[in-house]
Amino acid sequence: MSFKDILNSGKFVVTAEVGPPKGTDIKEMIHHMEILKGKVDAVNVTDNQSAVMRICSMAVAKIAMEHGLEPIFQMTCRDRNRIGLQSDLLGASILGIKNVLCMTGDHVSAGDHKGAKPVYDVESVQLLKIVDGLNNGKDMSGNEMKGSTDFFQGAVVTPEANPIEPQLIKFEKKIRAGAKFFQTQAIYDIEKFKDFMKHARKFPVKILAGFVVLKSAGMANFLNNNVPGIRVPQSLIDELKAAGKEKALDTGMNITARHIKQLKEEKICDGVHIMAIGMEDKVPVIMEMAGLL
Template sequence: MNRFRNACLTPKEFVITAEVAPPKGGDPHHMIEMGRLLKNRVHAVNVTDGSRAVLGMSSLASCAILQHHGIEPILQVACRDRNRIGLQADLLGAHALGIRNILALTGDPVKAGDHPEAKAVFDFESVRLLQAIDKLNHGLDWNEKTLPQGGTDLFPGAAVDPQSPSWSGLKSRFNRKLKAGARFFQSQLITDFDRLYKFMNQIGSETDQPILAGIFLLKSAKNARFINKYVPGVNIPDPIIDRLEKAPHPLEEGVKIAAEQVQIARQICRGVHLMAVKREDLIPQILDAAGIPPLG
């Protein structure tokens, strides 16, 4: 399964990914069904790794299940819960399972989640995780010891937040991730497309690696206000909240808004990363409304 990598390496290809949350339990059927709905609409499906520090099925196991069903996954790997030994072990396991796409993340704070008394690890953060992946790909572990069976073939990516208030910090961290080996970038939720345009022109233009704008399905005005209150760095504009508030069918309006944002992003960057928490089934509808046909 190399559809995602091939798309990223094809300069004019519009790259599409979507996010699926693993179940909080041992039954993967709903996740598999959502993956099947997305299979011919996106190049790959991200599986979150303890997103918001909330317990869910192992991202590695979830990706293996999706891959078994013919759905190409992107394995999210967060540094919060494992030390360098565990992280490298999971990366070697991903390679052995045929999982190639990796999104390297630092991870959300433990206190934000459903186990606030858990002990965070953070032995690595995302840049050092990217460096570790690069070493593994070159046949070395973190301590520069040779892997007896040769290197891995992992395709690493990273997160980026074009709406970060610190422009110099954003540029510095983006460049560090590039230098560490990131081959693609998925952005946080984008609401300010002028800011995204500025980022692409002043920072993103320094690389040919694809940058995918994060597009989030807002289900209602209440949902938008909740995100504004509890998700750091996100400010959903009042006009969007007003649209949702006045709409007779807020969820349908949310689909329209997401489709409009996909169309805007298509003029600015190389792709989109779609997030529709608990309504992944609506992602094909968003893409249809945005004029994005199924993949060939």
Template sequence: MSKLAQKLKSGEFAVTGEIGPPKGVNIEGPLHEAKTLLKDRVVAVNVTDNQSAVMRIGSMAVCHLLKQNGIEPIFQMVTRDRNQIALQSDLLSAWVLGIENVLCLTGDHNNLGDHQESKGVYDLDSVQLVKAVTGLNEGHDLAGNELDGAPSFFHGAVVTPEYDPVELQIIKMKKKMDAGAKFFQTQAVYDVSTFEKFMNKIENFDVPVMAGIVVLKSAAMAKYMNANVAGVFVPEEMVQEMADTKKEDRKKKAVEIAARIIRDLKPMCQGVHLMPLGWDDTVPEIIKEAGLE
């Protein structure tokens, strides 16, 4: 059983990190950051899958490298780029490389990335992918064929607590749970009261939820996300707090805000997922300030 699974099952508060593979083969930088900033501080590290529909090194290869370096990976898998055969095949490949955690997502549309003329596959959606992983764990593929050796993935999915109307997200979350999702990571949360309302709505869902924490770097970033990023809402006071901070103090402020959100969210959920978006060096301090060491 993966460390992430053990931690969430034991009811201990879990912290995960994230790295985005680079565009090109220079993997040393991200790997170094993972080893120096994330290793032994977080229980597992998500590796994004061609995030933002921009072509990069694949998630599976980077997950494998993390594993070799003693870091437990969470293999993110989107349904945008592969059909049922490729998705299931890559899952089996990941398992034999020692990858135990999978996060199932749909993925940003091709049109948002750097290969806008490519064909979006979407043979499966995220709910169907969760079900496919569940099936592999049970020893059969989507076509019902028996496997010669089944994996035992700890697989999860995502939910957006600040989505409007939230009922649509909750219905889909329920479907992901019913399909076998064993944990959830959320889109970025800044408004603790909205998150609390969301958690109250799903209080009957018996599944661990890890709140997403995206490190807020500036007021401009907050405004951009409020205007353009779905399901992300940075409260006005927080935007102002960042705006009132001198440029050289922003990183410190970012740590302070993230740690404060985590402390407020902690009683409501089972873990947090840290997404530093390049400010990876803030992760150790956030963990420390949030009292998660």
């Protein structure tokens, strides 16, 4: 079953991430894919994440398919103009890639090629419209194409953005532009996430809550201070502190599993997106702890 069909079937879905490496040695990445195979419903393939140059997401999405995973092809607007984006979308389509996640993309100043010219010819909302057009047989200039795409397109949202109002307005624009599913920035406060979901449930879109496992109280503080849209509540930081250094990771995984379980049991959202960031081997463990395996 495709990711789209699984989501529409009402099953609580789990997606994870595969980060293409820098360089052509893909042994570790393949190993991560093998860990996730048969466990998660789909994997996001990141697109030069944090503006750090790596293997392109399309090639890795294709390899993910060859390894039995359903890829969600992440596409940012940072590195390609509208011609490049559409051309790559058509390319992804003929390779059999079905899901695309449309994002504006981290700025080049965050990455390892700081002198690069950022493109941003279009942005996330407009990219969603482009995908919708290609699905309907027309390119962005309105030209008829010979054969259209059939993408299931999604986008991202930050439920704990501050201020929240403009973020929610953009969320609606993305829905109007054709987004069918959303993966969120990492969330740590389920009660606050419920408030967001109350709003999101007004729209016919699927929401996957984002998770980044906390490895320590220090990491939690770092996220709070440095990563936009992430807010780890003090109670969780205290819990990690109390666990001590040796047990901090276990505690972090416990917190994630506990939250995922609650989301599923209370039917708060449609699934979760686990961003393991190098700890892919922990994804099945967390899923088991959350009662998903």
